Amino acid sequence: MTDKEKRTDVAQQTIDDVALQTIDDERAMTGAPLDSEQADALAGRLQGGVKQGHGSGGAASATVGASIRRYGGDDRVTGHQKFLSDLRFTGAAEATLVTLPVACATITKIDTSRAAEMPGVIAVVSAADLPQPVPRFGISHQDRPVLADGEVLYHGEPVVAVVAETLDQAESAAREVEVTFDERSGVFDLEQALESGAPLVRDPSLRPADDENRDSNVLETALYEWGDNSAAADGADVVVENTYTFPMVTHFPIEPGGTVAVPTDSGGLDIYSPVQHPYLLQRTIAKVVGLPLAQVRVFAPDPGGAFGGKQNPKLEPLLAFLALRTGRACRLVLSLEQTFQMMRRAACRVKARTGFTTDGALVFHDLECDYLIGAYADVAPRVMTKGSYVAAGPYRIPNARTAARAVMSNTTPSTAFRGFGSPQVAWATESQMDAGARQLGLDALQVRQRNLVNEGEAFFRGPYEATADGQWHQSLEKAAELIGWGQPLAPNRGRGIAVAIKPGATSGLSQSLVRFLADGSAIAYAGTSDMGQGARTLWQQILAHELGTPLDKVRVISGDTGIVPFDLQTSASRSTVFMGNAVLEACLDIRQRVLALYAEATGVDAAALSEAPGVLVTPDGEMPLLEASRVALGALGGEFVGQGTARRQGRKGHPLGGDAAFYEFNCTAIEVEVDFETGELLLHKHVSVSDVGTELNPLQVISQDEGASIMGLGHSQMEQLLVDDHGVIRNLGALDYRIPTFKDVPVELITHGVENHDGPGPYGSKGMSEGALLCTSGALGSAVSDAIGMPVRDLPLTPERVWTTLNQAGAQPGGGEADT
Amino acid sequence: MTASDVQSPDDIGSDQVNVTCTVNGKPAAFSVPPHRTLMDALRYQLGLTGTKTCCAEGECGACTVIIDGAGVNSCLMLAAEAEGRDIVTIEGLGAEKPRGICDLQESFLEAGAVQCGFCIPGQVMAAEYLLRTNPDPSVEEIREGMSGNLCRCAGYQRIVAAVQMTAQKRAIP
Numbered sequence: 001m002t003d004k005e006k007r008t009d010v011a012q013q014t015i016d017d018v019a020l021q022t023i024d025d026e027r028a029m030t031g032a033p034l035d036s037e038q039a040d041a042l043a044g045r046l047q048g049g050v051k052q053g054h055g056s057g058g059a060a061s062a063t064v065g066a067s068i069r070r071y072g073g074d075d076r077v078t079g080h081q082k083f084l085s086d087l088r089f090t091g092a093a094e095a096t097l098v099t100l101p102v103a104c105a106t107i108t109k110i111d112t113s114r115a116a117e118m119p120g121v122i123a124v125v126s127a128a129d130l131p132q133p134v135p136r137f138g139i140s141h142q143d144r145p146v147l148a149d150g151e152v153l154y155h156g157e158p159v160v161a162v163v164a165e166t167l168d169q170a171e172s173a174a175r176e177v178e179v180t181f182d183e184r185s186g187v188f189d190l191e192q193a194l195e196s197g198a199p200l201v202r203d204p205s206l207r208p209a210d211d212e213n214r215d216s217n218v219l220e221t222a223l224y225e226w227g228d229n230s231a232a233a234d235g236a237d238v239v240v241e242n243t244y245t246f247p248m249v250t251h252f253p254i255e256p257g258g259t260v261a262v263p264t265d266s267g268g269l270d271i272y273s274p275v276q277h278p279y280l281l282q283r284t285i286a287k288v289v290g291l292p293l294a295q296v297r298v299f300a301p302d303p304g305g306a307f308g309g310k311q312n313p314k315l316e317p318l319l320a321f322l323a324l325r326t327g328r329a330c331r332l333v334l335s336l337e338q339t340f341q342m343m344r345r346a347a348c349r350v351k352a353r354t355g356f357t358t359d360g361a362l363v364f365h366d367l368e369c370d371y372l373i374g375a376y377a378d379v380a381p382r383v384m385t386k387g388s389y390v391a392a393g394p395y396r397i398p399n400a401r402t403a404a405r406a407v408m409s410n411t412t413p414s415t416a417f418r419g420f421g422s423p424q425v426a427w428a429t430e431s432q433m434d435a436g437a438r439q440l441g442l443d444a445l446q447v448r449q450r451n452l453v454n455e456g457e458a459f460f461r462g463p464y465e466a467t468a469d470g471q472w473h474q475s476l477e478k479a480a481e482l483i484g485w486g487q488p489l490a491p492n493r494g495r496g497i498a499v500a501i502k503p504g505a506t507s508g509l510s511q512s513l514v515r516f517l518a519d520g521s522a523i524a525y526a527g528t529s530d531m532g533q534g535a536r537t538l539w540q541q542i543l544a545h546e547l548g549t550p551l552d553k554v555r556v557i558s559g560d561t562g563i564v565p566f567d568l569q570t571s572a573s574r575s576t577v578f579m580g581n582a583v584l585e586a587c588l589d590i591r592q593r594v595l596a597l598y599a600e601a602t603g604v605d606a607a608a609l610s611e612a613p614g615v616l617v618t619p620d621g622e623m624p625l626l627e628a629s630r631v632a633l634g635a636l637g638g639e640f641v642g643q644g645t646a647r648r649q650g651r652k653g654h655p656l657g658g659d660a661a662f663y664e665f666n667c668t669a670i671e672v673e674v675d676f677e678t679g680e681l682l683l684h685k686h687v688s689v690s691d692v693g694t695e696l697n698p699l700q701v702i703s704q705d706e707g708a709s710i711m712g713l714g715h716s717q718m719e720q721l722l723v724d725d726h727g728v729i730r731n732l733g734a735l736d737y738r739i740p741t742f743k744d745v746p747v748e749l750i751t752h753g754v755e756n757h758d759g760p761g762p763y764g765s766k767g768m769s770e771g772a773l774l775c776t777s778g779a780l781g782s783a784v785s786d787a788i789g790m791p792v793r794d795l796p797l798t799p800e801r802v803w804t805t806l807n808q809a810g811a812q813p814g815g816g817e818a819d820t
Numbered sequence: 821m822t823a824s825d826v827q828s829p830d831d832i833g834s835d836q837v838n839v840t841c842t843v844n845g846k847p848a849a850f851s852v853p854p855h856r857t858l859m860d861a862l863r864y865q866l867g868l869t870g871t872k873t874c875c876a877e878g879e880c881g882a883c884t885v886i887i888d889g890a891g892v893n894s895c896l897m898l899a900a901e902a903e904g905r906d907i908v909t910i911e912g913l914g915a916e917k918p919r920g921i922c923d924l925q926e927s928f929l930e931a932g933a934v935q936c937g938f939c940i941p942g943q944v945m946a947a948e949y950l951l952r953t954n955p956d957p958s959v960e961e962i963r964e965g966m967s968g969n970l971c972r973c974a975g976y977q978r979i980v981a982a983v984q985m986t987a988q989k990r991a992i993p
Contacts, residue, residue: 067932069929069930069932070929070932070934070935072937073928073929073934073937074919074920074921074929075937076934076937076940077914077921077925077928077929077934077937077940077941077944078870078910078911078913078914078920078921078925079868079869079870079871079909079910079911079941080870080911081937082869083872083938085869085873086863086869168853251972252972253936253938253972254872254874254880254882254936254938254939254970254971254972255872255874255936255938256873256874302936302937303936304872304936304937304938304939305935305936305938305972305973306936307972335876336874336875336876336880531936532935532936532937532973533935534935699932700932702932702978703932703935703973703975703978706974706975706976706977706978707935707973707974707975708974709974710974710976711972711974733875733877733879734874734875734877734879734880734970735875735877735879739970739972740974740976741967741968741969741970741976742962742963742964742966742967742969742976742979742980743963743964743967745963745974745976745977749977
């Protein structure tokens with residue numbers, strides 16, 4: 001298959017991004033006592049029922065719309081939850097990896113002889129021991145070798161795997177493996193990668209002859225354009241032109257994860273891996289090792305945090321080969337450091353030129369977005385395509401051009417990460433909105449009020465136009481109200497506000513089975529991975545509401561491709577909408593089956609019967625569904641099985657493969673105090689407002705929004721991966737790579753969900769788990785600029801960077817700034 | 821077979837160290853290589869996998885246990901140092917309570933403090949230690965006291981709420 005064919009293949013596959021779904025709203029748990037109004041509002045949110053809905057006629061419910069406790073919570077607080085590394089496998093061997101201390105090298109010799117002789121060693125495997133040519137895999141380009149094949153392209157790429165009886169033995173033997181290599185010049189940042197004559201990460205001979213970028217490090221490009229920017233530029237009263245950067249950041253899941261591959265008696269493989277996409281992993285393993293899908297069973301223990309990093313196969317194909325070669329269960333548990341070498345967010349540089357009229361209306365917006373992806377494609381081209389699709393922002397723009405590139409480098413392959421390429425470009429566009437506003441004498445709120453699209457209005461124009469699917473101005477106004485926009489500021493403080501959008505899933509297939517058992521308890525089979533977003537809690541709520549089953553009699557089964565029906569993936573905040581609708585449909589299917597069999601069993605005309613959540617409606621009145629099902633099943637007993645499918649086709653020719661099922665819209669506002677002596681930031685207040693449709697579980701919505709807000713602050717304030725001249729990650733591990741702690745949480749953190757019940761998911765819900773970090777950087781940058789009177793254009797806003805900015809000429813607390 | 825069942829020739833010194841201590845109120849005895857951390861011994865010798873491994877260098881708090889009344893990162897302590905000590909792990913905290921869940925664990929659930937759950941055993945142990953040393957902590961004291969425990973889901977607000985909730989419950993005799 002040529003690269004080009006692969007790309008076509010991918011477009012049809014519809015790959016989407018980061019997982020984590022849920023819903024959203026307001027919360028201020030700051031230690032300050034809630035006033036009575038706040039307390040009432042909160043109590044209302046935590047107890048509230050559904051006000052209206054698509055699925056079930058909008059009956060208020062004690063379950064859907066209420067803050068039901070997390071499904072599986074007991075095991076999580078008692079330590080009984082089994083994550084991957086907690087599982088025991090009889091007779092399992094331990095695997096460890098040999099890597100090189102450089103990012104880019106040609107391997108000239110691998111000597112495993114001494115290692116193979118070490119005690120307890122079962123196998124020492126290099127590329128030469130694999131089928132030839134060495135199998136490669138990947139979601140968009142099949143470019144990643146199972147083990148390094150003659151070269152390494154990034155720091156941490158596995159060269160040799162050692163399997164031994166114990167981990168100590170495997171590690172001892174790994175130290176005896178001798179790899180001889182010649183270090184090559186690599187490219188580790190955009191400047192290096194795009195320089196004329198730069199070393200090429202991918203050999204041009206592996207790329208299609210008609211690929212115009214084959215002699216460069218540009219892997220793929222996207223161009224979105226409408227109107228005429230050059231003609232429009234003449235009509236702009238104010239033009240601002242700046243460059244913005246967003247660094248490489250890593251997922252840092254608290255569970256590093258790992259994989260166990262177990263050969264089965266029938267010649268198949270059981271793969272245990274805490275992944276977001278078990279069915280993709282099943283397909284990948286089957287293809288790489290040449291087994292039928294039915295012979296590959298993927299068990300996906302709940303990921304202990306994933307954020308997009310655990311979507312796509314990485315080391316699982318290697319473990320599969322190790323298990324087949326040794327005939328043993330092979331176990332590899334990763335270190336946190338290894339996760340840094342396996343997943344990260346693409347860095348991005350955006351050159352932006354934006355024109356406004358004197359009253360603040362956008363005239364044109366021109367963006368060149370370069371995403372620094374890694375040594376293998378993973379899903380990064382899709383991140384570039386989908387992220388840059390919304391680069392111009394949720395605005396009314398008559399003329400726009402976004403030219404984006406995915407640029408390869410000798411770094412950790414970048415992949416999906418909460419926000420999926422949107423936060424990087426939102427940082428630029430939101431900063432540009434502020435830059436324009438400052439020149440025009442408008443404030444940050446005014447310029448957004450002026451340009452934000454109304455519901456149904458296009459923000460992306462052309463044949464595949466995209467329009468606002470919610471009343472986004474409500475979120476903007478709510479955030480402004482909650483932050484206290486326009487109120488006087490204490491000295492050294494600044495206030496900022498920003499908005500952003502992200503396309504939800506563009507297509508997909510989720511299937512669910514629900515069993516309604518003889519005693520009224522129920523089981524949902526739903527393949528969504530529950531990695532903290534609380535998907536299973538929602539399915540539990542839906543079953544309880546639709547079938548009348550008490551919450552504690554609902555079970556949810558997931559994470560096993562052997563018994564749970566197909567689900568495309570847990571990504572793009574899709575699950576509430578896609579799997580939610582599938583689960584809902586399965587419940588409706590059960591009610592209709594109960595009705596039909598009840599009519600048959602009793603002789604009552606089916607036309608005289610109807611069903612509603614939890615009940616069968618007979619001519620004599622409502623009957624609990626359980627009672628009706630007993631009558632229907634009669635002496636034979638048994639159960640009802642319902643099936644639900646949510647299928648969304650793509651759209652041919654659409655640049656994203658299809659229209660987004662929904663958009664995540666968020667407005668974040670921040671009040672910050674800057675220490676002018678040290679450059680440190682103290683966040684006094686952080687407000688995040690999301691357009692969520694309907695909150696199916698307000699507490700889970702709050703958790704998602706607070707979590708995304710704080711993660712966004714991490715990216716904005718402290719996180720960045722640093723590499724040295726050899727491409728080696730300098731801050732590899734928790735000691736040197738900082739993420740937010742309890743002490744980094746804003747003094748006051750308020751989240752709020754706007755509910756208009758206008759989403760495509762159950763009861764009017766939308767996906768919402770990424771929204772709150774889309775524009776965090778923009779809001780913080782806006783606030784800091786407001787406080788110091790100087791623009792900031794590079795992230796993260798470390799004390800050093802803020803101090804340096806302050807100590808450039810011209811910094812004035814609260815003063816103006818000269819944009820050019 | 822688990823990582824520690826077989827003696828490794830690479831261990832520093834070839835001797836195993838015999839350790840006897842109290843774990844969750846019961847006597848425990850195990851034999852480990854001298855370099856084995858308490859975290860690994862708890863997980864692999866004693867099967868107490870509620871103690872989690874993330875950074876393994878004392879930064880994240882996922883492996884927090886209480887030893888002789890003090891909160892400890894068990895990845896930074898050698899198993900051999902546990903000789904004669906009294907260790908409480910997450911499995912021991914609510915073991916005697918209905919549903920196996922103590923008031924603090926209940927508060928974590930009630931406050932919505934649990935997302936993916938991987939850091940939660942460590943968070944609960946750190947919070948338990950905090951509340952034992954400061955039964956009525958302010959928000960600032962909670963943030964300070966818990967700052968050694970990372971949560972990438974960033975459920976920090978909810979955890980603070982859970983600790984406050986527990987303090988209130990415990991204040992009522």
